[in-house]
Amino acid sequence: MNKNPNLKVIVTDLDGTLLNANHLIAPYTQAIFQELHQQGYILIVATGRHHLDAMQLTNALGIPLYLVTSNGARIHGPNQELLFTFDIASEAVAQLLALDIDPSITTVLFKEEFWYTNKENQKLNSFQKEMHYPYEIVDYPTLTNLSAIKILFVDEDHDKLLQLDHQIKALHSSIFETSFSLPICLEIMDKRVDKSFAIAKILELENSSFAETICFGDGFNDERMLLQAHKGLIMQNAQQTLKDKLHHLEVIGTNEEEAVAKYLETEVLCKVEKG
Structure with missing residues (x-):
């Protein structure tokens, strides 16, 4: 029996949330998610990573799940089939x-x-232990096709990215949504899509809603899904500005402590009685 009858869906971010300091899913977390699958929960991983990269990580769980990638620009189903696509x-x-x-x-x-x-x-x-999603160094002014799933700006100096964020927000009739997944990572999406938009599509397919959902995250690209969930949980290692803004939400442990798995084992999973 479900320990929380009104809870059917588990949603989690990857980096800073489900992944450890080595950018991998640790064995204990794998075991907990396998048990969640056995107990019938719908599992969704929602990340800013590209789907080729994210699939290599989530394959370690060894269970079917929904995958929201590039902050909502792609949705893949439990058999890794493509369900939704959106490009800028x-x-x-x-x-x-x-x-x-x-x-x-x-x-x-x-x-x-x-x-x-x-x-x-x-x-x-x-962030990639193996280069499943390769890169190419280019001179952007020479390219004719700049269409993209997502745009990312990276710099160790957070203030530089803040200045760029202000520039983008000042664009007349901007179609862009900006968020800091990490202080060094400024992510740019089309305003029409984000993680919560993609999760809502999956919930509709599953005849479910955010009222039956628990979400875990650590970045501003998780903000909307954390707010819409029946219960949103923030990692201790999250940006302080996010914790301050969403101060009414519960803060759990860190990703290095596998706090998501520990919370799910304690608060969600049913204990299996042994005869």
Whole structure:
């Protein structure tokens, strides 16, 4: 029997949430999610990562789940079938790249099979233990097709990214939504899609709703899903500004402590009686 009869759906972010410090899903977390699957919960991983990258990580769980990637621009089903796709138009990306962007900032465009970048960035590369989603260094002004699944700006100096964020928000009739998944990562999406938009599509397919959902996250790209969930939980290692803004939500432990799995084992999973 479900320990929480009104709870049917578990949603979690990856980086800073389900993944450990080595950007992997640890064995204890794998075991808990396998038990959640056995007990009939609908499982959704919602991440800013590209689907090729995210699939390699979530395959470690060894269970069927829904995968929301690129902050909602792609949805894949339990058999890794593509259910929804959305790209930012080339003209809109060109408008964004025409801004006065500090040349030290790494600019990334997520494409379908690879990603474009204006420079090598070892910090960014470290998020992939194996290069399942390869990159290509390009000179953006020479490209004719700039359509992208998502746009990402990376820099160790958060203030530089804040200045760029202000520039983007000042664009007349901007179609872009900006969020900091990490202080060093400014993510750009089309306003028409985000994680909560994609999760709502999955919930509709499953005849469910956010009222039956628990969500875990650590970044501003998780904000809407955390607010819409029946219960939203924030990681201790989340940005302090996010914790301050969503101060009414419960804060659990860190990703390094596998706090998501510990919470689910204690508060969600039914104990199996042994005869």
